[in-house]
Amino acid sequence: MDNKKRTAIQLVATLIQNANFKGFFTGKISEAPTKSVCVPGLNCYSCPGAIGACPIGSLQSSLSGLHIRIPYYVVGLLIFFGVILGRLICGFLCPFGFLQDLIYMIPIFKKQRVRTFRGDGILRYLKYFILVICVLLIPSLVRFTPFFCKYICPSGTVSGILLAIADHKILAALGGQFIWKASVLGIILVMSIFIARPFCRYICPLGAFYGLFNKISIVRLKVNEETCTHCGACARCCPMAVDPSKNPDSAECIRCGKCVHECNGSLHLGFVKGDKK
Amino acid sequence: MKRRILQISLLFAAAALIVTGIIMGQPGEVLAKAAKICLECIGIG
Ligand code: SF4
Numbered sequence: 001m002d003n004k005k006r007t008a009i010q011l012v013a014t015l016i017q018n019a020n021f022k023g024f025f026t027g028k029i030s031e032a033p034t035k036s037v038c039v040p041g042l043n044c045y046s047c048p049g050a051i052g053a054c055p056i057g058s059l060q061s062s063l064s065g066l067h068i069r070i071p072y073y074v075v076g077l078l079i080f081f082g083v084i085l086g087r088l089i090c091g092f093l094c095p096f097g098f099l100q101d102l103i104y105m106i107p108i109f110k111k112q113r114v115r116t117f118r119g120d121g122i123l124r125y126l127k128y129f130i131l132v133i134c135v136l137l138i139p140s141l142v143r144f145t146p147f148f149c150k151y152i153c154p155s156g157t158v159s160g161i162l163l164a165i166a167d168h169k170i171l172a173a174l175g176g177q178f179i180w181k182a183s184v185l186g187i188i189l190v191m192s193i194f195i196a197r198p199f200c201r202y203i204c205p206l207g208a209f210y211g212l213f214n215k216i217s218i219v220r221l222k223v224n225e226e227t228c229t230h231c232g233a234c235a236r237c238c239p240m241a242v243d244p245s246k247n248p249d250s251a252e253c254i255r256c257g258k259c260v261h262e263c264n265g266s267l268h269l270g271f272v273k274g275d276k277k
Numbered sequence: 278m279k280r281r282i283l284q285i286s287l288l289f290a291a292a293a294l295i296v297t298g299i300i301m302g303q304p305g306e307v308l309a310k311a312a313k314i315c316l317e318c319i320g321i322g
Contacts, residue, residue, distance in 0.1 A: 073298020
């Protein structure tokens with residue numbers, strides 16, 4: 001799949017998940033019943049456009065309430081999305097992933113861009129730490145502390161900015177915590193100029209979760225071993241620095257399809273039957 | 278084959294979890310949280 005088609009799909013997915021367009025002008029978020037369903041990607045439910053719930057926010061809200069409730073419903077939805085699509089959600093459906101891709105497309109500092117660097121591999125484990133500690137453990141132990149939402153989530157910060165633009169009362173209420181969160185967002189956005197998907201690589205707990213399903217998801221990358229010449233074209237073009245001819249099930253692969261486009265026809269992204277590699 | 282069995286089992290597990298959550302009224306809890314501005318999320322609370 002070429003990049004333009006993927007960008008079009010990402011745009012449509014972002015618009016559908018944020019179809020409460022009048023919210024961007026009124027500063028009022030949607031209260032529609034569709035918000036009882038979690039969207040697959042990272043899209044804050046406080047975004048003025050959001051018509052669905054954020055799965056990571058919903059998970060923490062269940063765990064950090066007055067009494068811990070096991071979030072059967074949200075976990076069930078996440079497993080369902082993961083088994084069917086794996087990290088294709090990151091590559092095609094996640095609005096915050098799309099924002100990073102848009103920034104990476106800006107043709108500046110092209111020479112300074114890096115695909116990988118020393119320590120890149122180790123740093124990628126950070127997202128698992130964030131999933132376990134910031135999303136699951138701290139909210140379960142400390143009441144009313146959705147740690148990831150409160151101190152890290154850049155999607156929430158974007159929502160805060162959009163709400164503040166539309167509603168001066170929210171603008172007036174922004175303080176120290178917002179400055180912290182805006183700094184986190186700023187660092188991620190600046191990094192996105194130089195490195196593809198820094199948030200998805202190192203921080204996103206949702207990407208960490210879906211990555212666990214890349215080995216078994218129904219939508220996967222398939223290598224035709226009979227025709228693959230191991231020319232390395234796929235590995236060279238991969239924005240996530242994966243070598244799909246060697247490891248098509250890598251948890252780091254966001255299923256963007258760039259390698260499929262570059263390949264001579266030995267790679268296929270789509271529904272893969274059974275155990276085929 | 279193993280992969281197929283795992284996929285089907287996980288899909289059944291996901292369906293069971295979703296149904297359990299629905300019976301316990303969890304979609305309503307998700308809606309209640311999502312329909313109000315989350316102050317922590319936007320950097321105020
Ligand atoms: S391996 Fe292919 S599909 Fe996966 S991230 Fe790299 S280029 Fe995209």
